[in-house]
Amino acid sequence: MFNKQFIITTNKLTLGMVVFVLFILMGCSPKENSLNKTEPIVSVENTSQPPEKSSSKILSDLANQEFSIEEDQIIAAPKTIKTFGEAFVNLYTGAVAEQETVSFKNYISNENLLKFTNKMLELEQKKELKGGIGVIFGLENEFMDVEFKKWDENLYYLSLPFSNQGSTRRCEMLVQSENKSLKIVDVYFGNKDGVDTIVTGHPAVRKVDNPKLWHEQKWVNAVFEKLEKYETELLSIQD
Template identity: 65%
Template sequence: MRKLTLGIVVLVFLALMGCSKKENSSDNANLNDNPIESISSKEDQISDDDHDSIVNFGKAFVNLYTGAVAEQETVSFENYISNENLLKFTNKMLELEQKQELVGGIGVNFGLENEFKEAEYKKLDEDLYYLSLTFSNQGSGMSCKLLVQSDNKSINIVDLYFGNKDGVDTIATGHPAVRKLDNPKLWDDQTWVDGVFEKLEKI
């Protein structure tokens, strides 16, 4: 009788452990599966009808980034960013902000599911768009500015800026009052890029 009872207890314990692992893996899948492929356009340039696609693309990137900070996960931004310098910077910014988050050095709440307010959207050129997303997580307000460009029937982020107080990008790329997002070739300027990475090394 004791063996039977012990066997049932062990089976129940194993079943509960299995459920727990499944739930955890499901949470990670939400974060890891969040990247969406670059949204194709019917023509070489994005039309005004693709406003929602660009906004949703930006929101997916924000959720992926802030979710990765909160969950301390390594993720890929290659579905959003093709410029190697910007991709390298975004990966480094994520790494540093995850470290800040662990020691409570960030004054905002990061998470995977953010509440977005109305987006500011401007067409700057034939294939260039400015997107400003204001959002919050657990009552903590944040924003992300993106420069999005159409290229080979897809869209890519060519510049980005969260601009949080004491945030890595604020320290490395400039104060919100001076940091502009209007140059799609900014991350091709190696002198500027070298200066950014020099600042990153000091953080």
Template identity: 60%
Template sequence: MEKFTLSIAVLVFAFLVGCSQKENSQKANNPAKESTTQIDASVESPEKSATERLNELVNKQFTIQADQISNNDYASIEEIGKAFVNLYTGAVAEQEAVSFEHYIANENLLTFTNKMLTLEQQQELKGGIGVNFGMDNEFKEVELKKLDDNLYYLRLTFTNQGSGMSCKLLVQSVNKSLKIVDLYFGNKDGVDTMATGHPSEKKLDNPKLWDDQKWMKGVMEKLEKYETELNSNS
């Protein structure tokens, strides 16, 4: 019995020694692979630049399965709102030109948003804004309200470097993609506050507002006047 046990032990030892030798042989035959693996594990990916992060936000798209928004799309509505806020406020802080075409389909609203960004970037350079813009916003509260079968009101409150802000949005689906059809930050010194109304006056419930050419003309006239004043104080 002792001889049998000893024989088993010898066989197990020989098997383990053989496996170890095989593994060492594989490492010797392919040292570069082992070295590469160790390097890959030890080297961290470089941190993305602000421009790269903004470009990622620019290229985001927000699709839904059906023609109309359903309960299953609530997370996507929140996602497009937060992405838009980070893109806009990040573009102001970084003084970058960005595209909102994946977020806004209405040409008039897109024109207004682009102009608002340009003017708030000028304000930021002059130190004339009472809030801290940035891309790393901390979102606090989310309010989502259904206004119609395909129209939702979204209000986001957020902070950046201790500065509290909010953004109100109207979101609906266009060809199975979520789009912003109206927006409002309403900051005290904000361009949209000056051009589209005080928070107590500005309502977000009309998805056709920016199709109203009279409304658009009045808003753009206010923006032109404000731009003239801003440049004259340079």
């Protein structure tokens, strides 16, 4: 009898322990599963690359760019002058192509030449919209071998051949320093049917060799008279 009771008691204890262990395991399982759960790996796309600049922003950067030199006179700085000339060409031709108004004050200080360049840009833009230009204007030009001529310690002649979509031409300019900054004192594109060709002269006669040209008021007055007449003719054609 004693053995029978002992066996029953032992069985009850064993069953109780089994139930207790199962209860513990069932209670712990969700927690363990939560701890052991592997979080999914989220792939984050690299967005650190800066966005592409708009045409307006590129033109603004070119217009605001400054080209300073250490001395009052240009001393063996052809690379800087070349960069300066290319920036101006991109600024001007880019402004025509994008129909943007830009400032040339960081490139030209002479008031007559600055006024002329602004007006030339305005009329070239009108001709571009009308489809009356035989060359292709663009913001990013491909430049070829540049021609330098050092005329004195503070004056360089620069000839910049450039191309855009197969349309090849050149820009000639005279560059000197003013207050330790590079400035254009004469510039000529000479495009076929271009504004500067029509009002300042054909390439056969229009020479870029006089740094005082835009100070000669008689010549300047004649240019602006032709410019005004040309603008009137252009507007009448558009109407």
